[in-house]
Amino acid sequence: MSAGVAYPDLGAYRRFVVAFSGGKDSLAALLYLLELGVPADAIELHHHDVDGRGSSFMDWPCTAGYVRALAAHIGVPLYLSWREGGFARELERSSSPTAPVLFETPGGIGTAGGSGPAGTRGLFPQTTADLRLRWCSAALKIDVLAAAIRNQARFHDSPTLVVTGERAEESPARARYVPFQPHRTSSRVRIVDHWRPVLDWTEERIWAVIAESLIRPHPAYVLGWGRLSCRTCIFGSADQWATLRHVFPAAFGLVRDREKVSGKTIHRALDVSRRADRGRPYPAALTHPDELAQAGDETWHLPIIMDPWMLPAGAFGDAAGPT
């Protein structure tokens, strides 16, 4: 148990929904649930596909395959969910409603929404903790999970605990998060609570738990990224843009071209080319061809267990990512 973080009576819940990015913190939260004795058959992983199951515009191509392999290894079900058209469609939205959400369920694919008020985007999300301006986190992750829970009657029958992996060390905004509270989907018809079990964990503790499991970290960490954000995350550092331009020129080019066409940049002052000019590629990205190939491949083919386990180059490194 984590000293200092409020934690719930785990015996009160029949279902544990882990919002699972595939990053180190949500992986540590999952491993911690298992260590606390939560049975694997009570846990389900929910992963939100930022690109809406389409070709990669923002996210790492390998991430869905990685979380699928990891879920199979641990023996827990994985449910993918996404907003139709993903980031790219929401970015181009013009006088039209936000697209519907689709979500995998035990019985097939469900859908919700899509008939809200018309609106227009056109601007990349802003790099702020304000989720009205940083619209990607809300529209493509938080609201997607909420829609998947609100639109499945199976969540009515018994209490559910939603588990997420934010850590206070990541940003001042996250340091203000509440460790345990009713989830936004809790209502008269369903009891859903929200627990952030690793909120007060250090990065050292996170990696220690993963090392013990021998689970291979997402390739992004091996290539030098300190956090698993989208591959072309709006919070990308100069070194990350320099790395992307060097090793994933096509992905870099998609964002560069969108900036050119729209005249709107991700960064408030510089376009991604000038950001990349100010950084240096991560050395690890140039020396791990297998991980690099896997990172850009939708099909997961590396072993999920890494024995001997090795701390990835990105650990304790560049912490650029959502605040």
Ligand code: SF4
């Ligand atoms: S990882 Fe970055 S780009 Fe992706 S949804 Fe989060 S803030 Fe947006």
